[in-house]
Amino acid sequence: MAKSSKDITITVNKDEVATDVAALAFIERGTTMVPLKVIQSIPGIQVAWSNSTKTVTAVRDKETITLVAGQKSAFIGNKKVDLPVASQLKQGRVMVPLRFIAEAVKAYVGWNPYTRDVFVVKATPEMIAKTQSDNLAEARKATLELPTVRTLKPITQIQEVTIPDHTYYFPEGRADQVFMTTGSGIEYLEAVGGRLEQKWIAKLGDQGAKGPYLVTSRIVEEAGAQPKITTGRVVFFRTFWKIGSAEYGFINQNGEVTTLGQHDMPSSYEFFEVPGEKASK
Structure with missing residues (x-):
């Protein structure tokens, strides 16, 4: 090269x-x-x-x-x-x-x-402590606010939507692992030592072969190691920034989506408690 x-x-x-x-x-x-x-x-x-x-x-x-x-x-x-x-x-x-x-x-x-x-x-003890809060919504917000480190090869021509609506996916009960989708792309990040590391990124195509069970589209191109989800369910927050809210619910290992409703989410990472979510062990 x-x-x-x-x-x-x-x-x-x-x-x-x-x-x-x-x-x-x-x-x-x-x-x-x-x-x-x-x-x-x-x-x-x-x-x-x-x-x-x-x-x-x-x-x-x-x-x-x-x-x-x-x-x-x-x-x-x-x-x-x-x-x-x-x-x-x-x-x-x-x-x-x-x-x-x-x-x-x-x-x-x-x-x-x-x-x-x-x-x-250079993370401070305060930054790390916030990501470990007993309040899962606060811990998720703090995790997404960590400095992000992206060292993978970029995926070209990932289409971004005009208004940056995102969907965030967290393994149930976890704040330190997150998938994010926008436009035609998805990435997976993990909180490590006070930073948020990009571990996997992919460009999605039409409906087809799956990657992680929350992905229902064909993976056209990817970089990094495709993660394995070990919890039984994934919690999702599908944001709509124009109206300041998010649709939320669960996805099980069979890919079945249960939408629980819609909740105010006025700004980035303002997550909220999801009824029925169980704490991780």
């Missing part, structure tokens, strides 16, 4: 980090090099640059990481570690290996080679 000429895009939690032309991220020997601005965007980190000693210092929870431009080693506290690529100066800007620093401060880094997108996620 030919190398993409697209600039690398970096998102920290949900915010894209803008960099100027002189400090664009680049890949050297498989390592993504980024300007200090990106590292400074990771929550909970203080970053400093000493021009006299050419040293980068990053501090998190009283632990200090130091790198010197041009050196292929760094220190985490008093421990010396080797770097895959030395930090360096480029057009007057210091560029550092993103994954090394991010993982040293307990942040997650994901890379999509197809779109040249980098995802950095």
Whole structure:
């Protein structure tokens, strides 16, 4: 596959980090090099640059990481570690290996080679706690509000509807697994370590062979591993944003749909309790 000429895009939690032309991220020997601005965007980190000693210092929870431009080693506290690529100066800007620093401060880094997108996620305990709420509607809302990491090959020509009505499917009693459909596409995501990871995506065609039992259309193209649903039923919320409501109900393993009614859903992820839903074990 030919190398993409697209600039690398970096998102920290949900915010894209803008960099100027002189400090664009680049890949050297498989390592993504980024300007200090990106590292400074990771929550909970203080970053400093000493021009006299050419040293980068990053501090998190009283632990200090130091790198010197041009050196292929760094220190985490008093421990010396080797770097895959030395930090360096480029057009007057210091560029550092993103994954090394991010993982040293307990942040997650994901890379999509197809779109040249980098995802950095540093979840707070509060973010994770909300996804584990005993209130299932609140937990589902919090899960969908996590930073989303998409590292699969995109499916081309997935038709989007003009108004973004979605259908959300959750295994019964669960908040950490969700299917979402819109237009002619469906994707499956899982909450992992304070982030929402895309595990599977598919383009749907006409009625035909099924994938997961909630899919009644033929799968034209897919990427990732097709998930298996282990609960007996799936809860669905079919949204209608024009009128601020959602149709809801259950789908069983035979694909039979039981629609229970319609409920106000004035904004994204404002889920509600579904009568008869059982808590997961």
